[in-house]
Amino acid sequence: MNAPGPDTTLVDTLIDCREAARTYGRGENAVVAVHGATCQVRSGDRIAIMGPSGSGKSTLLHLMAGLERPTSGKIGWPALGRPATARDIGVVFQSPSLIPALDVVENAALPLVLSGTSESEARRRALSALDAVGVADLADKLPEELSGGQAQRVAVARVLALRPRVVLADEPTGALDRATGRHVVDVLLDTAAELGAALVVTTHDSTVGERLTERWPMHEGRLVATAPAPAASGPRTAPRARPNATRGETSETRGETS
Numbered sequence: 001m002n003a004p005g006p007d008t009t010l011v012d013t014l015i016d017c018r019e020a021a022r023t024y025g026r027g028e029n030a031v032v033a034v035h036g037a038t039c040q041v042r043s044g045d046r047i048a049i050m051g052p053s054g055s056g057k058s059t060l061l062h063l064m065a066g067l068e069r070p071t072s073g074k075i076g077w078p079a080l081g082r083p084a085t086a087r088d089i090g091v092v093f094q095s096p097s098l099i100p101a102l103d104v105v106e107n108a109a110l111p112l113v114l115s116g117t118s119e120s121e122a123r124r125r126a127l128s129a130l131d132a133v134g135v136a137d138l139a140d141k142l143p144e145e146l147s148g149g150q151a152q153r154v155a156v157a158r159v160l161a162l163r164p165r166v167v168l169a170d171e172p173t174g175a176l177d178r179a180t181g182r183h184v185v186d187v188l189l190d191t192a193a194e195l196g197a198a199l200v201v202t203t204h205d206s207t208v209g210e211r212l213t214e215r216w217p218m219h220e221g222r223l224v225a226t227a228p229a230p231a232a233s234g235p236r237t238a239p240r241a242r243p244n245a246t247r248g249e250t251s252e253t254r255g256e257t258s
């Protein structure tokens with residue numbers, strides 16, 4: 001683990017990937033899901049990681065969240081000054097993954113309860129989050145009673161209730177029709193704005209990508225740098241590798257190359 005460095009260029013860098021790679025399996029069976037990815041996520045960012053199925057989007061997202069360790073390279077969370085937790089980086093998974101036996105508000109409150117918040121406070125925050133994403137009226141329903149779009153909004157509320165500094169959403173519209181998907185993206189954008197959080201969404205859908213400010217193409221496990229778009233014509237599309245960030249170490253790192 002590296003000590004926090006004095007490099008002020010990193011103070012608003014929430015996620016710092018340095019040549020981060022992830023390989024599954026060994027030998028002949030090895031699959032390189034992500035080749036050395038170098039990129040940063042900063043406060044206020046709205047990023048779409050875009051690529052076809054199998055291009056490594058989910059794996060990169062899991063690395064960013066600290067859910068998986070890189071097999072080489074580093075992931076750091078300099079602005080946090082310590083390894084990220086679920087309260088810092090909220091992840092919305094492709095499948096809402098609600099617990100069938102718990103009602104909607106209990107599902108939304110669960111991560112808070114598990115991380116030590118009292119049940120009454122967790123419930124209050126969960127209800128507020130459900131209200132913010134427009135499903136407070138479903139609070140006492142069971143997951144089996146929800147449509148796919150409603151369930152995905154509950155999954156977003158579960159993250160919102162944690163008030164993380166980064167929201168990572170893995171193909172959040174993948175299983176939804178276009179109109180419902182558009183609404184879920186609205187909710188994610190509103191949620192990130194309300195929290196003052198960065199938002200990173202993986203998608204293979206260009207209509208989703210267009211809703212974000214930056215688009216980072218991914219192909220066969222590699223982030224593909226593209227020329228920045230002219231300022232007047234739209235968002236930048238290049239993954240940001242900030243060369244000056246290499247002057248200091250990230251504050252906390254995981255998964256150093258062995």
Ligand SMILES: Nc1ncnc2c1ncn2[C@@H]1O[C@H](COP(=O)(O)OP(=O)(O)OP(=O)(O)O)[C@@H](O)[C@H]1O
Pocket residue numbers: 024025031032033051052053054055056057058059060171204
């Ligand atoms: N746990 C795992 N074990 C073995 N291989 C894996 C594992 N997870 C992912 N892979 C492989 O890594 C590559 C990248 O997968 P990943 O899920 O990151 O891609 P993706 O772009 O998110 O795809 P999709 O859009 O279909 O979710 C694929 O070849 C996949 O089969």
